[in-house]
Amino acid sequence: xxxxxxxPHRPTxxxxxxxxxxxxxxxxxxxxxxxxxxxxxxxxxxxLFTFTMLLKDGLGLAGYTPPVMWSVYITxxxxxxxxxxxxxxxxxxxxLFRSPWRTVVxxxxxxxxxxxxxxxxxxxxxxIGRQWIFYWLLPYPNQRFLWPNFKSPLLWDVFAITxxxxxSTTFLIVGLVPDVAAIRDxxxxxxxxxxxxxxxxxxxxxxxxxxxxxxxxxxxxLATPLVLSVHSVVSWDFAMSIIPGWHGTIFAPYFVAGAIxxxxxxxxxxxxxxxxxxxxxxxxxxxxxxxxxKLTLLTGSILFYAYAMEYFVAWYSGNIFEQxxxxxxxxxxxxxxxxxxxxxxxxxxxLLWFRKIRTNLTSLFIISLFINLGMWxxxxxxxxxxxxxxxxxYAWAVPAVTWADWGILIGSFGxxxxxxxxxxxxxxxxxxxxxxxPRKHGGGGH
Amino acid sequence: xAKKIVPGVLASFAHLDAATDAIHSLKARGFRDLTVYTAxxxxxxxxxxxxxxxxxxxxxxxxxxxxxxxxxxxxxWMSQDWPLLVGGKPIAAIPPYVVIAFELTILYGALSTVxxxxxxxxxxxxxxxxFHPRFTDDRIGIFVPCTPDQSGSVRALLTEAGSEExxxxxx
Numbered sequence: 001x002x003x004x005x006x007x008p009h010r011p012t013x014x015x016x017x018x019x020x021x022x023x024x025x026x027x028x029x030x031x032x033x034x035x036x037x038x039x040x041x042x043x044x045x046x047x048l049f050t051f052t053m054l055l056k057d058g059l060g061l062a063g064y065t066p067p068v069m070w071s072v073y074i075t076x077x078x079x080x081x082x083x084x085x086x087x088x089x090x091x092x093x094x095x096l097f098r099s100p101w102r103t104v105v106x107x108x109x110x111x112x113x114x115x116x117x118x119x120x121x122x123x124x125x126x127x128i129g130r131q132w133i134f135y136w137l138l139p140y141p142n143q144r145f146l147w148p149n150f151k152s153p154l155l156w157d158v159f160a161i162t163x164x165x166x167x168s169t170t171f172l173i174v175g176l177v178p179d180v181a182a183i184r185d186x187x188x189x190x191x192x193x194x195x196x197x198x199x200x201x202x203x204x205x206x207x208x209x210x211x212x213x214x215x216x217x218x219x220x221x222l223a224t225p226l227v228l229s230v231h232s233v234v235s236w237d238f239a240m241s242i243i244p245g246w247h248g249t250i251f252a253p254y255f256v257a258g259a260i261x262x263x264x265x266x267x268x269x270x271x272x273x274x275x276x277x278x279x280x281x282x283x284x285x286x287x288x289x290x291x292x293x294k295l296t297l298l299t300g301s302i303l304f305y306a307y308a309m310e311y312f313v314a315w316y317s318g319n320i321f322e323q324x325x326x327x328x329x330x331x332x333x334x335x336x337x338x339x340x341x342x343x344x345x346x347x348x349x350x351l352l353w354f355r356k357i358r359t360n361l362t363s364l365f366i367i368s369l370f371i372n373l374g375m376w377x378x379x380x381x382x383x384x385x386x387x388x389x390x391x392x393x394y395a396w397a398v399p400a401v402t403w404a405d406w407g408i409l410i411g412s413f414g415x416x417x418x419x420x421x422x423x424x425x426x427x428x429x430x431x432x433x434x435x436x437x438p439r440k441h442g443g444g445g446h
Numbered sequence: 447x448a449k450k451i452v453p454g455v456l457a458s459f460a461h462l463d464a465a466t467d468a469i470h471s472l473k474a475r476g477f478r479d480l481t482v483y484t485a486x487x488x489x490x491x492x493x494x495x496x497x498x499x500x501x502x503x504x505x506x507x508x509x510x511x512x513x514x515x516x517x518x519x520x521x522x523w524m525s526q527d528w529p530l531l532v533g534g535k536p537i538a539a540i541p542p543y544v545v546i547a548f549e550l551t552i553l554y555g556a557l558s559t560v561x562x563x564x565x566x567x568x569x570x571x572x573x574x575x576x577f578h579p580r581f582t583d584d585r586i587g588i589f590v591p592c593t594p595d596q597s598g599s600v601r602a603l604l605t606e607a608g609s610e611e612x613x614x615x616x617x
Binding site: 014015016019139145146147148150151155156159160162163166167170171174178181182184185186200201202203204205206207208209210211212213214215218219222223225226229233432433434435436437 | 542560
């Protein structure tokens with residue numbers, strides 16, 4: 001009998017039971033699922049309404065005033081791009097490190113990545129104002145023979161995010177193919193026909209696995225430097241400029257650590273209720289949450305160090321503009337945002353030193369909400385507080401945040417959750433074939 | 447037109463050891479063109495089949511190199527095509543273009559890897575070879591293409607190795 005163990009020293013499941021349990025998540029959903037989906041669609045409609053108003057009245061509706069022309073939209077853009085980093089970290093980097101605990105959680109985090117990047121990709125479009133000519137960002141031959149400025153970090157971002165979205169979507173789809181075939185062989189009628197088309201004729205023959213496993217390895221190897229590069233490029237959107245507060249040479253690793261930290265925060269926020277709703281408690285266990293908690297602690301501690309180093313560099317630089325910016329982050333008119341960021345990220349993450357907290361799902365869920373809040377505020381502080389007080393005190397101003405900012409922010413959460421919930425209903429959120437692979441988990445085997 | 451059927455014997459195994467023993471025995475008897483179905487990739491099966499490393503790596507390499515070349519070529523050519531001198535800096539500056547070239551290396555490398563998986567998997571046609579839905583669930587399947595004369599001995603070999611179900615196809 002072929003069996004697997006989801007964690008070391010735990011009871012095992014047969015392969016047939018794994019298929020049955022994961023397929024069970026695709027059956028008629030509960031009322032709670034429909035309520036969550038309805039809520040997500042409603043939030044999305046709020047965003048759609050706000051966007052329509054922006055098209056009609058222009059970006060002034062979102063409080064775009066000098067000196068803070070980049071405020072909530074770009075903050076939320078960086079926030080969602082950051083969320084998208086945990087998925088590829090868990091699916092690609094931990095795959096290369098052969099971490100056994102990733103197997104059960106990686107599919108849902110990978111899907112989260114794709115939907116988070118899809119959400120983030122909306123924001124540059126919303127932010128540019130004249131959305132109908134967004135394609136000017138792309139290098140295509142136009143009537144004036146003009147080309148984009150490839151020396152601009154904003155254009156690097158276009159390439160980085162387009163590549164990241166394409167590769168993470170490809171990675172998700174490639175990983176899904178054998179599982180979709182497993183579903184095809186268990187369902188009937190029109191669903192069987194659809195899954196048959198989606199699995200591209202997969203049968204699990206050795207001639208397929210031989211190329212598939214190699215290809216998957218290379219995809220992971222390509223996605224690993226990509227995930228590190230994308231948020232580095234996002235950080236250079238800021239670090240390449242001369243605004244005080246954006247000068248740190250640690251910006252790239254600081255942003256990457258922050259991205260992974262925020263991504264895992266969102267993984268926890270989604271996974272804790274999801275495992276209950278889909279009855280996956282025996283698969284996604286304390287062992288997995290303990291490891292996710294450790295990863296959160298590691299990245300949270302890197303952030304702690306980065307925050308301290310930013311203040312140190314500002315003080316040590318002797319540059320009055322840099323020093324003033326950091327003084328005002330803590331004690332200026334936006335002190336509440338600065339302290340929310342420090343407490344939620346550097347402070348709350350340190351609670352995860354205790355195993356009892358890492359394995360208590362209620363405390364972990366609450367911590368994950370603080371992480372989401374703290375990481376949104378981190379981007380808001382970096383962007384809005386730096387822009388609000390640059391070199392000329394006469395021009396200083398606190399950003400004007402309006403209902404249109406919140407409308408789009410709420411809409412982005414709705415857009416993201418809507419896709420995630422639809423995915424969880426249509427495809428297996430736990431990778432069936434990887435659980436059955438004896439190389440990929442802590443114990444069991446054939 | 448009649449559906450093409452590859453004649454042979456299909457066996458289903460519940461245990462990996464029995465399946466690998468069967469593969470070794472079949473190979474010892476000269477059966478090379480086996481098709482082994484598993485629900486997940488498996489080292490023991492790969493070792494028993496002893497197949498060469500996949501050529502997908504070549505697709506990844508060529509894709510990556512093409513992307514890198516395309517990244518530098520596009521940025522340098524487009525800068526030269528509309529030369530805009532700023533601050534006495536070079537028209538085509540390599541350091542910022544490394545970012546674009548890097549991203550395109552990954553993009554082309556990943557897409558050609560996927561193309562490689564599809565092309566290489568299609569290189570061996572599985573048309574006419576029998577398959578059972580349980581092979582994507584909890585059973586290991588071995589299909590041995592053979593003539594009707596050989597099917598009796600192959601069937602006996604697979605049963606002896608521990609197969610729980612053996613069927614003859616195209617007899």
